[in-house]
Amino acid sequence: MRSATDIQMGHNTYVAAGTDTGDPNAGEYVRIGEHQCQLELNRKSDDKELLSNGGMYMCSGGVKLVKDTWYCLEFSYDGPGKEVRVFVDNTEVPALHATDWGPYEYKIFKLGFEKYHGAEKTIWYDDLALATEQVHCQ
Template identity: 75%
Template sequence: MSFSARSFAFFAMFTLGSVAACGGESSSGAGGAGGSGDDAAGPGPGSTSSGPGATSGSASSGGGATTGSATTSSGSGDVAASATSSGSGDVTASATSTGAGDTTTSTAATGGTDPGGCSIFCSDFEGGSLPSELQFFPDYLRPRMGEFVTLDSTGHSGTHSVKVSGTDFSQMLGVAVPSNFWGRIYLKSATDIQMGHNTYVAAVEGNGDPNNGEQIRIGEHQCQLELNRKSDDKEKLSNGGMYMCSGGVKLVANTWYCLEFHYDGPGRSVNVFVDGTEVTAMGVTDWGPYDYKLFKFGFEKYHGGAKTMWYDDLALNSERVGCGK
């Protein structure tokens, strides 16, 4: 899968507030006073940031795959790339771009439901730099982004992934999304899933600040995968609700997992899948309605130890993408 994106406008950042917590834990961000709740952070020096331009890439096709046409582009500075997919019934989409500095790529989808292309954002992080569509949050830590987020030579499908050193309160990358979207990301951790409450990915209504707007978060708590709502700290544990390190979906160290999610803000629902199987205990049908603005991934640490995470093969789409490469 090669990197493909549609441009979206990013949003202004505001002063960080505070929210309710799991068990009333407190946390504070650099430069601000601590607050009650799982996530509370203070403002820091403002800055703006954008990543370098995307790069080209290609992939080969295997037996049974349906290969789409290569993309074409014209204009100064354009980059064109194509990709094909492997596996029976797989489909490759294509696109065309023109204009100075434009980047054109096509993206393959494998497994799950055919997405008909990557309609929101895709990247396999093989381009040598982070895609410019991704922004780092919170903004007060943006000048120190390199301490927390880097491209690593460990990849799921290729040779690179995003490495997140989860040592601060929040270190997340975000990209604009519509209020109803599907997503797929591969993730692994240097350590087993923790008892403490922390977040891996989230859909947010706000401007990307970890304390602004509603945030529906997928992460860890009680040694299992869980779904959590920031505003009132409602939680759906994957073991069905028993607050103990027993049962549920457990992510073990140094293992890649395919995490899929469907966030339907207007429809008030969230569905979560691990390695292609839905985790029904984490599904909700009455959270909302919400108007999501951003999808974020990385690590937010509310209580518990630091954590090093890797992310690869991100795909955000209007339909289910599945657990292909």
């Protein structure tokens, strides 16, 4: 993925897995996106959030996606196993590894910028793959 702007302070989503039909207000959603100028993992039901800097709510540290740069964003959702993992350019982001989120039965995956707070953003996605195991970046 690539963005026209640097990662923002506002809370927004790049990709999500949901347990319902696609209505953002129904079921559970586990979302990967941005908050506090870094990559984050967020759960809709209780708004639990993992920040890539380890949990400090400030724009320092963490994984920062800079504008006009292509990144390989990989994620693994294991609903029954209660696990979510996030990788950027083949490297796992340890602070975004959740082992107690669920169990969920995911029925939908959403790609695209979903804005909650902050400015509008243009994001490009390329070479999408959906698989049962890690594909790895080429």
